[in-house]
Amino acid sequence: MDIAKGDILTMKKTHPCGSNKMLVLRSGMDFKLRCLGCGHEYMIPRLKAEKNIKAVDMSGRENMH
Numbered sequence: 001m002d003i004a005k006g007d008i009l010t011m012k013k014t015h016p017c018g019s020n021k022m023l024v025l026r027s028g029m030d031f032k033l034r035c036l037g038c039g040h041e042y043m044i045p046r047l048k049a050e051k052n053i054k055a056v057d058m059s060g061r062e063n064m065h
Helices: 046-051
Strands: 010-013 021-026 030-035 041-045 053-057
Touching: 021 046, 030 046, 046 053
Parallel strands: none
Antiparallel strands: 010 021, 010 053, 021 030, 030 041
């Protein structure tokens, strides 16, 4: 999967705050994500994250560089 810094991920499962949109802050073997509902940041292994992704919005890529 081609996921880069600045992408917004729509996840299958919701965060405890109720939002399912996450901003990618870092990608590699792990993803650093920020919940767009409450602002909580967390690291998640790439394999676990990729299984939980429903959609990828790549419109934020050019704004992050």
